[in-house]
Structure formats: structure tokens, C-alpha cells
Amino acid sequence: VVNTFRTCCSQGYDIHSRQPERLKSDPFSSEVKPRILLMGLRRSGKSSIQKVVFHKMSPNETLFLESTNKICREDVSNSSFVSFQIWDFPGQIDFFDPTFDYEMIFRGTGALIFVIDSQDDYVEALSRLHLTVTRAYKVNPDINFEVFIHKVDGLSDDHKIEKQRDIHKRANDDLADAGLERIHLSFYLTSIYDHSIFEAFSKVVQKLIPQLPTLENLLNIFISNSGIEKAFLFDVVSKIYIATDSSPVDMQTYELCCDMIDVVIDISCIYGLTGDEAGTPYDKESMAIIHLNNTTVMYLKEVTKFLALVCFLREESFERKGLIDYNFHCFKKAIEEVFEVRLKVQRSRKLLSQRRWSKQTVPNGTQVHPH
Numbered sequence: 001v002v003n004t005f006r007t008c009c010s011q012g013y014d015i016h017s018r019q020p021e022r023l024k025s026d027p028f029s030s031e032v033k034p035r036i037l038l039m040g041l042r043r044s045g046k047s048s049i050q051k052v053v054f055h056k057m058s059p060n061e062t063l064f065l066e067s068t069n070k071i072c073r074e075d076v077s078n079s080s081f082v083s084f085q086i087w088d089f090p091g092q093i094d095f096f097d098p099t100f101d102y103e104m105i106f107r108g109t110g111a112l113i114f115v116i117d118s119q120d121d122y123v124e125a126l127s128r129l130h131l132t133v134t135r136a137y138k139v140n141p142d143i144n145f146e147v148f149i150h151k152v153d154g155l156s157d158d159h160k161i162e163k164q165r166d167i168h169k170r171a172n173d174d175l176a177d178a179g180l181e182r183i184h185l186s187f188y189l190t191s192i193y194d195h196s197i198f199e200a201f202s203k204v205v206q207k208l209i210p211q212l213p214t215l216e217n218l219l220n221i222f223i224s225n226s227g228i229e230k231a232f233l234f235d236v237v238s239k240i241y242i243a244t245d246s247s248p249v250d251m252q253t254y255e256l257c258c259d260m261i262d263v264v265i266d267i268s269c270i271y272g273l274t275g276d277e278a279g280t281p282y283d284k285e286s287m288a289i290i291h292l293n294n295t296t297v298m299y300l301k302e303v304t305k306f307l308a309l310v311c312f313l314r315e316e317s318f319e320r321k322g323l324i325d326y327n328f329h330c331f332k333k334a335i336e337e338v339f340e341v342r343l344k345v346q347r348s349r350k351l352l353s354q355r356r357w358s359k360q361t362v363p364n365g366t367q368v369h370p371h
């Protein structure tokens, strides 16, 4: 796919005849969803994170959230391209409780997010983190361990860095003492009061997307052929970016992208809906151009039902809009091909397992059919 895209970008021939049909539905829909666990001590902010990122709850409203007393499972898929399950755990969960089948839970887990309240004393949180990580690793060494040093909005910049260094050192020392240096923990400074929580979640989710290197490669080719400085592939609903090119991401740029998505959705809701109930504020026609007063242009275009490409470029590069649009067209087709391949693999796997099932026969010769 990348090769096809590269040739199309540089030589500019018509790719229509070689492309698969446009994806008509969510390309991830028929897939087993990776599981993301949210764990940590009571009141560390787990439910708030979930509500703010996936339910658009305003941060101030989280003050009134009640304590979670059972595991809350939620599918993030129908309204969004990013497809996974989030399990929010109550803070007081006890691994030694025989009714808590942690082996079953960890076995199907893609990422474990452990939330530490940075405004509180974190000694207990660190020992809980150690216990959780070691247990989970024994059951499933493939889990990504992500530590959110949370509620950093109350801390100065120096203080944040200091806390992160201290928590990083202590957590890794504990693992080294237990002879488990091979366990890798990733650390993020987060707060629901700014974009840091969305950025951290983006990185967690990206690690669960197997096509990430291909997506990054496509973005690199797209920007280098179009005179673009930075490009993000965004899940519009959650404002999680699922991929970006290989240049570094700075928080301000990411925040601008989130603001642009908000503007596009808000304006479309007010002026873009035709009154028919099936209409959505985001569709094939969705695009926006914003000229900033520092000679930078922001360009947003629809890629799939759930994805948007948001680019940053200089005003002089935007003069070649025709080229950018042509390259975008190739990029979009390449993305569709990536997911078409994936869908084919999923379909053939499904077919294979169905065949295996139907071959199983009960002793009197009747076939057992899967449900």
C-alpha cells in the first residue's frame, strides 16, 4: 500500500481503477476489541478520565462523580473509529479476593493504565502499582503498562518534572528489586483540566493499533510530497490522534487541532445539518481551512466516517492547494486499502473458524453449528 501511495504521489497517475471500493462502514467493527484497564487507588481520578475523554463531561462536573463500587465495562466503538473496551475498576479492588478472577481479566488485556494522584502521598499507590503490574505480567507479559501521574494541574512545571522523576525511579527500583527489570512502564503527566489527558490516551491507544507504522509511513510520504509541516490523523469523536508523522509533537499544536475539530463540529451542527434526522455534523463533505495570524494555515479534511486529517503548513505552501488535494486523495485511498486488507484477513479468519466449528460432529453424526 505504501509503495502504491508513493508512486501515485510522485507520478500523479490515475489510481481510481486500481482501488478497492470505499469503505462503507467502520473498518474495525467485526474485530475483537482490545481491553484497556483503568486501575489505581480510590479517588485517583479513573472515572473522571473516562468521562472526560469519552463522554465529553466537563472537568468541573467530575467533582460530583460518585465512587465506583463495581467494575464498569464500556465499549468504545459505535460512535468512534477507535475501538476498544475500557474497564474502570473500583479503587478498593482486592487481588486476594477469591471471587476476583484477575487471571481472566489480565489475559485479554491490551493496556493497563495505572492512575496515581500526584497531589496525594503516593507511597501506597506505588506499592499497589507494583503488586498490580507484577500480577498482570505473570498472567500476560504482552500488556502495555501505562502510568498516569494524574492531577498535575495543581503543580508547577519544576514540581511536575521532579514528581515524574521520583515516581519513575521508585517504581523501577521496586521492579528491579523483584528481579523484574524487563517490565517496561511508560509514564505520562496528565490532568483532565487540559489536553494532556487526551494526548496521553492517544499514545496508549496508538500502541494498540497494529497498522500504526503503516499509517505513520503514509503520513510521512504525504507531508513530504505536499510541503506540509505536521499532520495528524484524528478520531473526531474522542479527539484522540491515532497517528502522526515522525516529527515531534508539541502540546500547543495538538491543542490547536482539538480546537479546530470543535469549531468544525460546532459550526456544522449550527449551519451544516439539513434537518433530516439521519444527518450528522461530520460527513464526506467536511473540511475546513483556518489561516492563523503567524502565516500558518490549518487544513482539516474528512478521511473516513470517523477520521479526519489535520495539517499545519505555511501560507506559501498552501498556494499549491491543487497538489495537496491530489496527494490527499491518494492518501485517503491508501488508508482505505490498509483497512481493506485488514478486513479481508478478519473475514478469512472468521470463515476458517466457522469451518472448524462445522466440522465438529457429535457422536450420532449430527453437525454442531456455531452460534
Ligand SMILES: Nc1nc2c(ncn2[C@@H]2O[C@H](COP(=O)(O)OP(=O)(O)OP(=O)(O)O)[C@@H](O)[C@H]2O)c(=O)[nH]1
Pocket (backbone or CB within 6 Å): 040, 041, 042, 043, 044, 045, 046, 047, 048, 049, 059, 061, 062, 063, 064, 065, 066, 067, 068, 069, 089, 090, 091, 092, 150, 151, 152, 153, 154, 190, 191, 192, 193
Ligand atoms: N485537580 C484535579 N482533580 C481531578 C482530576 N481528575 C479527577 N479529579 C478529581 O478527583 C476526584 C476523584 O475522581 P474519580 O474519578 O471519582 O476517582 P476514581 O479513581 O474513579 O475513584 P473511585 O471510583 O473511588 O475508585 C474528583 O473530585 C475529581 O474531580 C484532575 O486531573 N485534576
